[in-house]
Amino acid sequence: MGDSVTTNQPIEKRPRKQVEYNIILCSGPSCLHNKSSELYTEIVKQLEAFNCQSKVEIILSGCLGMCARGPIMVINPGYILYGDVGVNDVHDIIKGHIVDKTPFSQKVIHEDHLFNRFYRVFGDVKFFGKQMRIALRNCGIIDPEKIDDYLSVRGYEALAKVLTDYSPAEVIHQIQDSGLRGRGGAGFPTGLKWKLTADAEGEVKYVICNADEGDPGAFMDRSAIEGDPHSIIEGMLIGGYAVGAKKGFLYIRAEYPLAIKRLEKALTAAREQNFLGDNILGSNYSFDIEIRLGAGAFVCGEETALIQSIEGERGMPRPRPPYPSVRGLFDKPTLTNNVETWANIPVIILDGAKWFSTIGTKSSKGTKVFAVAGNVENTGLVEVPMGTTLREIIFDICGGIPGNRKFKALQTGGPSGGCLTEDSLDTQVDYESLAKAGSFMGSGGMIVMDDTTCMVNVARYFLEFTQNESCGKCTPCREGTKRMLEILTRITDGRGEVKDIEKLERLGAMISKASLCGLGRSAPNPVLSTLSKFRNEYEDHILHKKCTTGSCQAMLTYSINDQCIGCGACIRVCPVNAIKGIKRNPHTIDSELCIKCGECMKVCKFRAIDRV
Amino acid sequence: MKNPLEIIKVKRAEAINRILGRGYFSTKRVYVGMATCEIAAGSADVMEIFQTAIKNGLVDVYLSQKGCAGRCNLEPTVEVIEEGKIPVKYGLVDAGRAHEIIERHLKKGEVIEEWVIQ
Ligand SMILES: Cc1cc2nc3c(=O)[nH]c(=O)nc-3n(C[C@H](O)[C@H](O)[C@H](O)COP(=O)(O)O)c2cc1C
Numbered sequence: 141m142g143d144s145v146t147t148n149q150p151i152e153k154r155p156r157k158q159v160e161y162n163i164i165l166c167s168g169p170s171c172l173h174n175k176s177s178e179l180y181t182e183i184v185k186q187l188e189a190f191n192c193q194s195k196v197e198i199i200l201s202g203c204l205g206m207c208a209r210g211p212i213m214v215i216n217p218g219y220i221l222y223g224d225v226g227v228n229d230v231h232d233i234i235k236g237h238i239v240d241k242t243p244f245s246q247k248v249i250h251e252d253h254l255f256n257r258f259y260r261v262f263g264d265v266k267f268f269g270k271q272m273r274i275a276l277r278n279c280g281i282i283d284p285e286k287i288d289d290y291l292s293v294r295g296y297e298a299l300a301k302v303l304t305d306y307s308p309a310e311v312i313h314q315i316q317d318s319g320l321r322g323r324g325g326a327g328f329p330t331g332l333k334w335k336l337t338a339d340a341e342g343e344v345k346y347v348i349c350n351a352d353e354g355d356p357g358a359f360m361d362r363s364a365i366e367g368d369p370h371s372i373i374e375g376m377l378i379g380g381y382a383v384g385a386k387k388g389f390l391y392i393r394a395e396y397p398l399a400i401k402r403l404e405k406a407l408t409a410a411r412e413q414n415f416l417g418d419n420i421l422g423s424n425y426s427f428d429i430e431i432r433l434g435a436g437a438f439v440c441g442e443e444t445a446l447i448q449s450i451e452g453e454r455g456m457p458r459p460r461p462p463y464p465s466v467r468g469l470f471d472k473p474t475l476t477n478n479v480e481t482w483a484n485i486p487v488i489i490l491d492g493a494k495w496f497s498t499i500g501t502k503s504s505k506g507t508k509v510f511a512v513a514g515n516v517e518n519t520g521l522v523e524v525p526m527g528t529t530l531r532e533i534i535f536d537i538c539g540g541i542p543g544n545r546k547f548k549a550l551q552t553g554g555p556s557g558g559c560l561t562e563d564s565l566d567t568q569v570d571y572e573s574l575a576k577a578g579s580f581m582g583s584g585g586m587i588v589m590d591d592t593t594c595m596v597n598v599a600r601y602f603l604e605f606t607q608n609e610s611c612g613k614c615t616p617c618r619e620g621t622k623r624m625l626e627i628l629t630r631i632t633d634g635r636g637e638v639k640d641i642e643k644l645e646r647l648g649a650m651i652s653k654a655s656l657c658g659l660g661r662s663a664p665n666p667v668l669s670t671l672s673k674f675r676n677e678y679e680d681h682i683l684h685k686k687c688t689t690g691s692c693q694a695m696l697t698y699s700i701n702d703q704c705i706g707c708g709a710c711i712r713v714c715p716v717n718a719i720k721g722i723k724r725n726p727h728t729i730d731s732e733l734c735i736k737c738g739e740c741m742k743v744c745k746f747r748a749i750d751r752v
Numbered sequence: 753m754k755n756p757l758e759i760i761k762v763k764r765a766e767a768i769n770r771i772l773g774r775g776y777f778s779t780k781r782v783y784v785g786m787a788t789c790e791i792a793a794g795s796a797d798v799m800e801i802f803q804t805a806i807k808n809g810l811v812d813v814y815l816s817q818k819g820c821a822g823r824c825n826l827e828p829t830v831e832v833i834e835e836g837k838i839p840v841k842y843g844l845v846d847a848g849r850a851h852e853i854i855e856r857h858l859k860k861g862e863v864i865e866e867w868v869i870q
Contacts, residue, residue, distance in 0.1 A: 160870070267823065267869075280785065280821025289816075291760075291767035300760035359789070366787040367819020398788045413763060421756035521822030 160195040161238055166212040167200040175227070176211045182230040189231075190239050199270070209249060216268070223249040267518060270537055272499070272525045274507045275323075275483040279367030284402050287409035290370040296415050298486035299377050303423040306489075311382040312338060315485070317493035319505030324350055324441075324478030325556070325583050326658070327504070327571040333475060336465040337383040340473035345385040347376055348450070348469065348476040351392035351399070352434050352441035355554030356605055358585035360509040361479035363521055365392070365399040368483070369406035373429060375482030377415065378489060380427045383475050388429040391446050393436045403431055438555075438609035442657050443476045444468075445611070456613045457657035478583065480509055500526030504570035508584060515590040517542045524569065531565040534588055545590035549673070553582025555602045555609075556662030558669030559595070578669055580662070594691035595674040596681055600628040602666035606659060617660030620651040624667060634695040636682035644671060686752070696736045696751050698729050703748035710740035710749065778814040780858055783831040787820035794846060795828035801850040805858075813858055826869055832857055843869040 163183060167176050180198065187193040209223035213233070220243045222233060229247055236244035273279070282289035290296070302311055316331030337345060349372060353361040365372060376388045392400055407429055410416045418426040432450050434440045440455040447469045449455035468474025484506060488496045497505050504526040510533065513519050517539030524533060530550060534540065541547050549559040557580040560567065564577040571581050589598065607621040624647050627640050648664030648671075655661045671678060680686045687695045700710075700719075704726040711719045711727065718734040721727025729740070729749075741749040754762075784790075784799045802815050823829055826843030830853060833839045840863050842853060849867060856862045 276822070279819040281818060283816045284819045285817070288767035288770050291764045292771055294764070297757075297760050297764070300756035303756040305757075363787055363789070363820045363822070367821075396788070398791070421759045422753060423756055518823070518825055520824040521820065523822075 162197040162199055162216050164199045164214040164216070166210060166214075171210040171212060174211045178227055179211055179213070179225060179230060182227045183234070186230050186234045187238075190234060192234075192238055196238065215243075221249045222247045267520070267522075267537055267539075270528065270532055271523055272507050273523045274487050274496075274499075275371075275480045275509055276364060276367065276521070276523050277487065278371060279363060282368065284367050284369055285405055287370060287406065287413065290368070294490060295370055295486075296374055296413075298489035299374050299381075299415065300421055301489055302378050302381055303421055303425060308338060308382045308384060311378060311489070314488060314493045315382070318488045318496040319493075319500070320481065320484055320488060320496065321504060321571065322478055323480035323484075323508065323583065325553070325581070327581060330477065330481055333465060333477070334379065334382050336463070337473050337475040340466045342473050344387075344470075344472045345383055346469045346472055346474045347380045347383065347385045347388040348446070348474060349376055349388065349390045349479060349482055350441060350443070350446060350476055351390060351396075351479045352446060353393065353396075353479075353583070354436070354438035354441045354609070355556075355583055355585040357513045357587055358511050358554060358583055360511050360521060360584045362396050362399050364479050364483055364509070365396070366402055369399075369402045370410065371486055372479055372482045373403075373406055373410055373416070375477075375485035376429060377420070377427055378485050379475055379477065379482070381425050383473070385475070386427055388427065389450055389469070390429055390431045391434055391440075391450060392431060394433045395436050400431065400433070407431070437611070438605075439611045439657070439659050442659060445657070446476070447474065454611075456611045457659070459656060480584070501568060501570045501573075503572050508569060508581070510584045510586045512538050512586045512588065514586075514588040515541050515545065515593075516588045526570045527568045529566050529568055530560065533569070533586070534565070538588075541588070541590050543590075545592065547588070548591045548593055549589045549595065549598075551579075551587040551589070551598070551602075551666070552585070553580030553662075553665070554585040555606045556580060556658065556665055557582045557585075558665050559589075559598070559673060561673050578672070580665065592689050592691070594632075594687050594689045595670040595677050596628065596687070597632055597691050599667045599670045600625070600632055603628055603663065606663040610659065610663070614654075614656040614660060616651045616654035617656070617663065620647055620655075621660070621663050623647055624651070624664065628667070631678065631681050632687075632692045632694065634681070634685045634692070636678075636685075638682060640682055641671065641675070641678055644668075690751065693736050697731055698734055698736060698738075698740065699731070699750050699752075700727050700729055701748055701750050702726065703746045705746060705748075707745075709743045709745070713739045713743050715739065775814045779812040779834060781814045781816070781831075781833040782858070783816050783818045783833070785820060785823075785827060785829045786817035789820055789824060790827045790829070793827040797847055798828050798830065798845050798850045801847060802854065805854045810854065810858060823869070829869070841869045842867045 165176055165180060183198060187196055211225050213222045213225050215237050225247060233244045236242055278293055282293060312331055312334045315334055320330040321327040322330055351361050380388055414420060416428050434449060437455055439445050440449045442457050443464055445455040445457045447464060450469060464474045464476060466473055499506050507523050507525050509523045511521055516534060522533060522537050547562060549561055551557060551559045558578050560577055560579050567573050567577045574581050603625050607625045610617045610621055612618045624644060627644055630636055631640055644667055648668045651664050652661050680688060685695055690696060706721055706724040706726060708723055716733050716735055718730045719727050782802060785795050806813060806815060828845045830842045830845045831839060856864055
């Protein structure tokens with residue numbers, strides 16, 4: 141969903157954005173110290189002097205990590221980086237870059253340093269201006285099938301640094317200090333997980349990359365692998381070194397053939413260069429990675445089910461403890477992290493935990509990738525610093541709701557998450573804030589819904605998904621979700637009963653408590669959250685047999701109003717002969733017979749058919 | 753013996769040399785998005801058109817594929833980068849647009865403003 145949508149709408153017809161450039165001014169502590177606030181005033185002054193303030197937007201950013209060359213300023217489009225910018229340079233830069241359209245070369249920094257960390261924004265200021273790319277730093281920039289391209293952007297340097305300068309314990313310290321948390325859904329502190337695995341007893345240990353990505357609408361991990369497979373391999377190599385593993389597994393769903401092909405190619409190239417194999421880069425660290433294909437069952441993304449699947453068993457979760465970090469794959473201590481989590485590792489090692497921990501909020505550091513789909517102008521993949529608000533993502537980056545419709549709700553966290561309404565739009569993206577607002581960070585799926593969406597139907601859709609994907613091992617999930625789905629289907633079919641809301645709440649609470657794994661425990665979330673935020677829609681469906689958005693077909697009633705001239709067009713198309721009437725006299729629809737197909741409405745030239 | 757950091761520096765230098773050997777410093781670098789999503793939107797055909805043009809004598813162009821940058825609804829995307837100029841990213845590039853980008857932008861240096869993602 142979302143990622144492969146082609147629109148036929150030509151670009152020229154899109155409303156033209158006013159802003160043509162943005163200037164990103166680093167306001168990290170060091171640049172501030174170097175007077176970036178005076179620069180700000182000067183930039184405003186010069187823009188006014190050249191009368192171009194209306195086409196330029198100034199963005200103050202957090203530390204861009206190039207303190208030695210500060211103050212730093214970036215101008216987009218073009219991702220042209222200016223360093224050591226003095227107040228006296230501003231005139232030349234603005235005149236050169238924005239008025240004459242040629243970058244002011246004396247102050248341009250040519251090193252590729254930042255390219256390793258941030259996305260080069262080629263035009264497209266609105267979409268990329270507020271993004272910050274760490275996990276996806278190379279996606280869309282390098283050729284993913286050429287290891288040379290990866291090497292040229294400091295690829296495998298983090299691995300080399302670790303092997304040269306760090307003990308495994310020091311690596312774990314770095315990851316702990318960075319504040320990185322798992323990007324696969326639960327947000328468990330990554331460094332702690334590494335430490336638990338490293339401390340576990342045993343000679344043999346394993347590392348796993350979870351690339352199962354089962355949330356409907358999510359495609360972050362696929363893009364990350366397809367765009368930059370070596371970053372993930374390098375992350376796993378560093379993880380293996382830190383916990384003392386010699387072997388890694390990359391568990392990826394078979395539905396991602398291109399990603400698999402690129403991974404295989406990357407693994408082969410990495411072996412040729414001795415990044416994988418024995419005595420890597422002359423050290424005494426040996427490690428290799430094997431790809432394992434999943435068949436696309438959602439539950440196999442759950443850590444313990446995934447482990448069983450790699451072992452060749454049926455993918456079913458098992459109770460914890462023992463935790464996989466103590467007893468996991470083949471009963472050995474096992475470290476599992478998500479694709480995006482792995483992709484962050486090399487950057488943390490190269491640029492330091494300290495730098496990484498300056499990005500984001502108090503409890504959530506770094507960035508998060510979201511796959512934004514649904515009713516937004518620009519569907520796409522965005523990576524934003526933690527702390528960015530949902531409003532910024534939906535309206536600033538993704539361009540808002542198309543067709544002059546109104547925003548209604550946002551579903552984050554996929555089938556395990558909840559929906560958020562207008563009044564939560566200023567929630568900052570971080571694990572705690574989203575949970576507090578009643579949703580869930582999840583792996584990064586984001587579905588935007590406008591006011592034509594029926595929330596009961598949405599809840600039914602997600603529950604149908606989890607019901608299908610329930611592995612059947614525990615009763616609360618297997619039977620409970622089935623009963624909930626029956627009730628929801630009944631409600632959307634117009635056969636809802638007064639007690640249904642209460643039943644849904646009771647079942648939901650029970651399933652959340654009693655299920656074995658996260659799939660069951662979170663399955664009721666979409667229902668419970670829509671119930672709490674859109675209870676009136678449930679009541680309309682049940683008590684008044686009415687779906688205000690007109691989405692639930694079964695509940696619509698068609699009738700003929702006094703605009704009818706009795707032409708008979710509707711009578712001819714009605715497939716069930718539900719319309720009666722004499723020529724030139726108003727017709728009527730027998731609502732008992734009507735199957736609500738809407739054909740009559742399509743052919744009526746006099747707007748005489750009402751649908752409520 | 754060299755330590756891993758020293759080894760990686762050599763490897764990087766070699767890699768950069770190989771990239772330069774492939775003509776990286778051509779006047780124009782062209783990147784075509786080739787992820788699952790881009791290919792589904794038709795980028796494989798676009799890639800082929802650029803490849804054919806180079807085979808048939810288009811010079812001074814370094815052609816490369818790239819992963820997805822996240823611009824789902826404007827794919828396929830093609831970027832044209834020229835040294836010293838502001839890079840250009842075209843959206844919704846189909847076969848027709850690809851041919852025109854070759855004729856007008858790559859051969860004559862004209863930026864086709866109306867297809868540029870703003
Ligand atoms: C039903 C279910 C599905 C899951 N699917 C995924 C998935 O597709 N990818 C993923 O990385 N984690 C998934 N998880 C989370 C994993 O169990 C695990 O927490 C994660 O891989 C740990 O990595 P992290 O700490 O880097 O996030 C899923 C969990 C549940 C309960």
